Amino acid sequence: MGEALLRRIKGIETEYGISCLFDDPSRKPWGPDDIARYVFRPVVAEYASSNVFTRNAARLYLDVGSHPEYATAECDSITQLLNYERSGDVILNDLAVQAEQQLAKQGMPAKVFLFKNNVDSQGNSYGCHENYLVSRSAVLRTLGRQLMPFLITRQLIVGAGLVYRPFLGSASTKYGAGYCVSQRADHVWEGVSSATTRSRPIINTRDEPHADSNLYRRLHVIVGDSNMAEPTFALKIGATELVLEMIEADVALPDLELADDIESIREIARDTTGGTVVRLRDGRTITALEIQRTFHTAAKDWLGQRQDRLVSRTDLVSATPQREFERVVELWGRVLDAIETGDFSAVDKDIDWIIKRQLLQRYQDRFGFEIDHPKLAQIDLAYHDIRPGRGLYSVLLNRGLINRWTTDEAIAESVDTPPASTRAHLRGRFLSAALEHQAPTTVDWTRLKVNRPEPKVVELVDPFAAVDERVDELIAYLAAHPRGEMP
Template sequence: MKPSLLPAESALPGADRSPATGASEPALRPMGIETEYGMICLGFEGPVDFAFEASTLVRAAEIEPVFRGWDYSHEDGRLDLFGQRHRLARDPGDLADNRRRSAGLSRQELIADTVLPNGARYYNDHNHPEYCTDVTRSVFELVRQDAAGEALLLSCQRVRNAAGLEGQVLVVKNNTDYHGRSYGTHENYLVDRRLDLRFLIGQLVPFLVSRIALTGAGKFGSEGQHADRSVGLQISQRADFFARVSGINTTTDRPIFNTRDEPHSQPDRYRRLHVICGDANRSHYQTALKAGLTALVLDRIEAGHDFGVALNDPVRAMRAFSRDPGLEAVVETSRGRLALLDVLEIYLDAVTASAPGSGERAWIIGQSRELLDQLRSDPSAAADRVDWCAKAGLVAALEDGGEPLSGSELQRLDLAYHYLDPRYSTHLQLVGQGRMRSLVAPEQAGAALRRAPSDTRARLRGLLVARFGGLIEAIEWDSVQLRLGGRGARIDLGAVHSGDIDELSAAAERAADAAALERALARSGLVAFGER
């Protein structure tokens, strides 16, 4: 759930159909994505034990080698960025109605923590199977690692459904079950600890609200406290579920800006910015732009740039913008009444002024600008890269010359878009027809399950799991604890730098056996060994 964050000097080349990062261009900041997947459960008698089903899906992973377990001893989810400690609220609508089968599982069996050879973490979080990419400094590698998670979940669905268990489970990559419950797609970014927190919140919140034009997955109807039967297509799946501007909770009373302080790196130097207001995108382009454009905005904020715009009521603005796919709604701001694309353009203009002319930054800016222009002139032109526009196109085609679709029909159409199973996924049908662009081929996603990003400490974590998983005693985002030669060996991933990561990774690649690994780590002087 909390990808590791550590700067590295080298940047990873872009995806096959995307520009490579230029040699002279600094890489983007470390970033990662964590996705809670939904489950459609069919053919069950009585209430579904969602905890059991989520755990079963995670334990159905057939990839090897993996490390099973997670070190929670250093985690503290109650501390916020202001140094205050909170009691976390719990969503009363959590999927916990039936514990008939899960009650017989141990905590370890229920959570089913699994660390994969690509450095990712896969486990049961709040009764949803969750896949967390390790971090990278390339948006194209991030898309590959996120697509690897989709491939893994689809494989687990097939294994589970072939096992003779009750019912069938279909995995969906979305954010709502249409019964008032929302589950998250969270992003993580490394930011400088010295950055004034109130300045960061003030500058970032209008962007997080306005970026939904480019990053929204879309949905039909509305939910929650402000549900309105007149609402049709929404831009964002998550906009209904936010209640405040900032705060520490993630499952209820949700804030647009999350203040949880778990840096998973050097706490005196870095923060982990945990962004919880994004949507689960099927579009590869939206995943890349969601992370990439946010990273560029953070660059400008860290440089002290004031974007000069504030929303009078960000929560209400997000809801109003999301419920207006015509993009005509205006809200009160410090610059007067502005529409969604007006606010977004303020940010895009600012990052464009500082972006280089080539590499990933230029690609992010170019794609964002092109889509913004299309949304202003003809949103249907963006349907090959933007999920909510694709959904609008599907509805228009189905209703052409006929009766409008009912609310339940629209919801079924929405869910079908987010199925991972190619037999049912309208998104994958659009990809196959050439009507939705893709950045990652299925074989690339499968390969990414076994290959960690090479531009961050993910490389070392993945190598240790892949080559020496049987020697690992404990693992978390900050560290790996090994048992070598009868003594403990702890690698503090929060303290080593990029050159050290390269050295340790090379040692892990060269070592023929445990003894060779022990000698190499001892020579490095970067590993703390215990007594024999």
């Protein structure tokens, strides 16, 4: 491949669990179908659809299984993506609060819960999908094979943690109850595949770049957990981006292809020491922690080469500051050291699975609970409740027990304002103009269309372009034909 994309478009798709409990215990709780449709009523009222693009150029919709899903707009830096991912929590929580207010007015006071996790009490899984723009010259299966050892062991540094119990027909029946570093490890069944729901691969190869297909591909990673702690999210995105850069730049990485991807990912998930020994395809053995050490060491070396490339080439741009990647690599090393030594004090405010396990252990020590006690499962779930002041993550954050990576102000700004440095800026401008002029339009990731009086379409195949005269003209046309009427 030879040349790394040092400025990379990326995005996150987050599916939320949803439930509704009425204050009146005699009233049967609503299932996901009922409450999800109720929560989306304001969206349907404004847009006449439950599948829309929002003012910040993100996509909001109801996915299969009545999971509210939020897909961020195109972002080009780690912190920018974090801000827009968190804006989804704000938008969905606001809809949940509105639903509670309406239910109370109708004499049915209730609590609406939205969980940013990846598995429900019945063992059903829903995803957090990462999208990374890569060069068309990259052979996706080859890229996936090189990336796979990193992704399979990545759960050690960025897993969300889970109190798991065996469910009939699930992979966990082989292991019994316990604590798992990853919520998704039991719910992937292939390494690289074009499927998404039927077999749930680690990497999805469906060729939908949402960009110029002659230049780009979209790497679709569906094995990651949804993260609550901001440093965990930043480490997940930043470390993955650095490994992608090294692969694209033909950095010499050792051959660590695993003999059995799926068996390995499940076993690694159940070993918080990182000491799981996995067999490589060539017959050698190595521990999960050693695999992560190999990638981390390479990433530290790559940072120097990366800086040299940026300095020597005026045509190379990095949207994420070099110092932020250095911060990612430093945190990455601290997590690996903590796992190796068993002393987690240096990262127990940064990494979800470690934060959560520490919280659970306090309850176990105080009350003598076994790991499969229902109270611990309740605490596990409450950690992922996105309601400020109610969810345990929020409570711990407010008590200074979880570190920040960004700010509330930056997240709030991202709720209504699209990213300024990518194609999303153009989509956001068009969406705002369409709402202002009540114009009938159609929008997707690459197309902006005015439906009437005369249909006009602009295709945006360059995800890096934040300026386009054609969009200016389209917005002027909207202003000249409010509500799609002839002047």
